[in-house]
Amino acid sequence: QQNKLWGGRFSESTDQFVQEFTASVNFDRRMYRQDIFGSQAHATMLAEVGVLTDEERDAIINGLAEIQKEIEAGEFQWSVALEDVHMNIEARLTDKIGITGKKLHTGRSRNDQVATDIRLWLRDEMLIMEEQYLHLMTGLLNLAEREAATIMPGFTHLQTAQPVTFGHHLLAWFEMLKRDRERLLDCKKRVNRMPLGAAALAGTTYPINRERTCELLGFDGVCENSLDAVSDRDFAIEFCALAALTMTHLSRISEELVLWTSAQFNFINLPDRFCTGSSIMPQKKNPDVPELVRGKTGRVNGHLISLLTLMKSQPLAYNKDNQEDKEPLYDAVDTIKGSLRAFGDMIPALEPNREVMREAARRGFATATDLADYLVRKGIAFRDSHEIVGKAVAYGVEKKKDLSDMSLSELKQFSDQIEDDVFDVLTLEGSVSARNHIGGTAPDQVRAAVARARQALDNT
Ligand code: ARG
Incomplete structure (x- = not known):
């Protein structure tokens, strides 16, 4: 089957392979609904500006609606010879409603x-x-x-x-x-x-009303430049x-x-x-x-x-x-x-x-930074406290002991600034709840962040 929609200037038919090679209908047919919706809006507008009569418009719109049903019922004969979804639907429209179908493409290009x-x-x-x-x-x-x-x-x-x-x-x-x-x-x-x-690229000579079609299709606006x-x-x-x-x-x-x-x-x-x-x-x-x-x-x-x-x-x-x-x-x-x-x-x-x-958090010396921060609060400079805690960790690795499992006297070998209150910061709960600012990991912050996020989602 030859493509009848643009054959006028051709003197021989398209090579069979070229026809298949250039066709897109096997994939672009999934846009059939949008193609029909767009055509119906186009026809509505063309009738409003006097390019189509109301009868022509109705024939086109109803014909397209029937085609949509045929497609959805699996009865539509897609043809590679008709290249793409647009020409398949348009050709079927002309089959159904005759010459009026050929008027749909007025003022439009593929x-x-x-x-x-x-x-x-x-x-x-x-x-x-x-x-x-x-x-x-x-x-x-x-x-x-x-x-x-x-x-x-x-x-x-x-x-x-x-x-x-x-x-x-x-x-x-x-x-x-x-x-x-x-x-x-x-x-x-x-x-x-x-x-x-x-x-096609330059606009059209027909008195089209793009704003109207735009409104019918629910677009936010028209593309400002045809090219x-x-x-x-x-x-x-x-x-x-x-x-x-x-x-x-x-x-x-x-x-x-x-x-x-x-x-x-x-x-x-x-x-x-x-x-x-x-x-x-x-x-x-x-x-x-x-x-x-x-x-x-x-x-x-x-x-x-x-x-x-x-x-x-x-x-x-x-x-x-x-x-x-x-x-x-x-x-x-x-x-x-x-x-x-x-x-x-x-x-x-x-x-x-x-x-x-x-348990995984407990085993990995995850609270080492908390101990370093603790020593800073006791007056030790951060770089020094980093070094002290590093030694405590090395000891823990050797003894297979987490920081929180060490006794106070064990911890004191590394700094005599360490006192009984150290165990508050060495616990996992103490560590996470101490990071209590916006964006921090404290449970209260997580709950607050969830509440804010829910609110924000409700407002979009
Ligand atoms: N099937 C074509 C595509 O997907 C449609 C437009 C073709 N236009 C043309 N002048 N060949 O882009």
Whole structure:
């Protein structure tokens, strides 16, 4: 079958392979709803400005609605010969309603049509994602509140550093996602602009009313320059950038979950429904969900680079190169939605092994800094107290004793400034509650941070 929609100037038919090579319908058909929605708005506007009669408009709008039903019922015959989603639907419309169908494309080009469809599609997907971010973030806040006083080791260089509360750690994850969601909301301002009316590149000679179409489609405004409107895909790049950052954040969380569910850490139990087994090793319970999310980060990072490279050096205005924008964008959306969903389900189900976490903090000399600070309060300069505590730690390593397990006389060998009150600061609870300022790990601060975060979420 030959493409009848632009064949006028051609004297031989398209090479069979070229036809398949240049077609996009096998992937861009997932924008059929947006394509129909955009066409219906375009027809409505054309009738209002007198380019179509009301009867023509109605025939087009109803015909498109029927086509949507055919597609959704799986009855639509997609044809590679018709290249893309736009021409497939338009050709079917003409099949159904005759010559009026051929009037739909008045004052429009596939160049502004496709740019409009992608933006509508991405906008719809971003709306779903907004909810997914919220769901995951709310799960983190609830868990953080419950675990506000749960003690675990905090790490730097993956070595035990200072005790922190698990709630505080969860709130660090929350902050990452909070910024990602802000980026999503901000990106939406630039995604939700309407290219339609730009036509092929220069605008159109028909008396179109872009503001009206814009209103019908729920865009925040029109793209101000027709050349720019059909050619730039920066909004998709920007989206992929924020998606890549979210995946990067999820990959960091994943890495911690993989470590923490290992027998060696054993900080966390992940319910069986988020894990899989091994076909050879009967004892295995693998944290597949976080591992997969960690792995999928690579795809989204790759899509960002693909789109940047696709856009680079393209002359104005539309070039066929831009047909390559869709698969990376679709996959970025699918990947981030799947990952957000998996995390949204999984996070509330984490089961911390509180005693194991606490014991890990106790064993790692996590309160060494607290002892150094204690000596400073007794009048010793910090560098000297650092040295003193370092010696006490070396002694502890040799004797296999935590600082809090040493007797007062043992501790006094390192400084006679150490007195009975030292044990208040050497306890894990003392250590975390002493970091009692905004952004600190004290349980009270964690609870206050959760309350502030809830409030802020309610206001967005
Ligand atoms: N399938 C095309 C795309 O995805 C639609 C626009 C084609 N326009 C053109 N003049 N070839 O970009």
